Every structure is written in C-alpha cells, then in structure tokens.
Amino acid sequence: MASAKPCALFHLLICIPIMALALDDHQRQPPSFPSLKRTSHTRRSVPSEGYYDPSSNGGSMLTIVDGTFPPGQGEPLNIIISGNSDEAVLKDQETDGGLRNYWLSFDYAGECLGQHAGSEQAANLGDNNGILNETDEIRYDYNDPQLGTCTETIQGGGHFRYWTQNGPGANSGAIFMASSYELPLTDGHDIVSNGYNLGRDWIIGNITQTNIPTLNLTNSSYSGTTSYGGYTYSTTVKYVTGLLNNTSVGINHNLTVMTSSSNATDGFVAVLEVKITEKPANSADLLIPFFGWQLPPLLPLFFATILPLISL
Secondary structure (H helix, E strand, O other): OOOHHHHHHHHHHHHHHHHHOOOHHHOOOOOOOOOOOOOOOOOOOOOOOOOOOHHHHOOOOEOEOOOOOOOOOEOEOOEEEOOOOOOOOOOOOOHHHOHHHHHHHOOEEOOHHHOOOOOOOEEEOOOOOOEEEOOEEEEEOOOOOOOHHHHHHHHOEEEEEEEEOOOOOOOOOOEEEEEEEEOOHHHOOOEOOOHHHHHHHHHHHHHHOOOOOHHHOOOOEEEEEEEEOOEEEEEEEEEEOOOOOEEOOOEOOHHHHOEOOEOOEEOOEEEEEEEEEEOOOOHHHHOOOOHHHOOOOHHHHHHHHHHHHHOO
C-alpha cells in the first residue's frame, strides 16, 4: 500500500502545472468588473419568494461572460438559495454550519488546492450593487472534500459560480448560482450537451437523493437531508418559471449545449430553502476546517501528499 503514496504525489505534481494553465469555459480574460464579494450595508428584507427578481431593477438572470462569440452571451442563474433559509446557512463561511459547509454536505467544494485557474464571470442581481464578479467557483468533489475538486478540474463534472443579493436596492441575502456540467480539461472545459439544465438537476439530485427528470420538468417540489461537519441540513426545493426564458438565444455555448429535445436553458430555476436541523454540541471542537478554503496553496499540497511520505 505504501507505493500508492508516491504515485499520488507524482500525479498531483504532474497535474498542477496543467491546471495552472487551464482556462475554464475557454475564456481568456476575466471581465473587468469590481470583485469579488458583495458587502451589505442595509438591513435584510426578504420577500415571500425569498429573493428579488434581478430583472425588475436593471439586473439579469444571465451572467456576463467576457469574449463570447457572438458577444453578449451569458450563462443562466438557475439555482437560488432563498433568503428565507436559516441565517447561518447564508453566511459565506465553513464554520457554524455556513454556506461552504452546506456545499460540502452535497459533495461540492472549493477549487483544487485553492487555485482558481479559470475565467471569472460577472452578474448584476438588481440590488444596486451593479455588476460584480463571481464570489467563487465551486466544483463537484467526487466524494473527496480535500482533493476531489482536482479530479473535477481534470476530468470535468458539475460546478457553479455564485453571487449574493445583498445590495441596498434588494437585500434579500439570497444566493444566486450559475450551475453547469463541463467536459474534461483536455476538451477545454466546454459545457456538455444540455449541461446547464443537467448541472442544476444533478446538484438537486445530490441534495434530495432523487433522479430529477430534466427533460420532463414541471413546477414540482422536492426535499432532502444532507450532513457535513456535524451539521444536518433540511432542504426543500421548488422549480419555478418566469425568471429565465426557455431559450437558446443569448446563452453561452448554445450551439453545442442545446439539443433536439431541449433549449440551452429550459426556463426553470430551482429555489432552495435550507434549514439547519442538527448541529454539533460544540461546533468549535467538532468542525475541522477544510484545507482548501483559506490556507496558502502550497500548504494543502504539503499536508495531503508530502507529509504522509515522511512516515513511510
């Protein structure tokens, strides 16, 4: 068994330079918009829906992608975590059951070794914060919260970008996610056929342990329970229409993403309301922070690959 560890190290050391050169979704330059996190200076006010429609105040349910052909195409914001979710879940942190711990509960995590090699997209959520770059990009972790997103970066899989609606014009606190399913790095991380709709539904499938009927969706509801780090989350999901158009027009990669049976985006948005139903007795003692979020990029590599070799 000891020989597997040097192999893992060799694999990572070979892949890191490749991933550093990767350009997600074949874009070459990030949009030159303010970055990264939205800061709220107003009291949260949550409508009954749990979010404000960005288009009602100059925003859009499509992201802004730099350098598309033809210009001006975007990607659908096809998942919303409702502002009616528990306050702790809406905080962009891993501790205390926060948003990043929730990602981990359904097998999505931060980028490989803390490195962001792809392009950034921007969005205007109609909250008077204007156009801002994504907060972060989150990837399927292949059931390995420490190194699994390296596998996703190489092999492809589900991923999403996200933004928080918290500006003075519409401070719902809701999280807007642009999800999709991408091809391997060797294929330029292009989106698979029907990849926006499938990327959304495979996330919902992970949360609800349900096979979502992507090609036969209705305004249906699902629910499920997920856990990580001593926290258990109960999520109710409702598919809604009226926020996105059922179309391929104006959608990035539309020629390859649309199929004979589905437009590039089918017009459905999955709205999630998340509640924490269980938490550890002492979260400070029981929750072990995930390496990739905040440590310098070389430290996760050291702890994950080099340190085990010392004990061989």
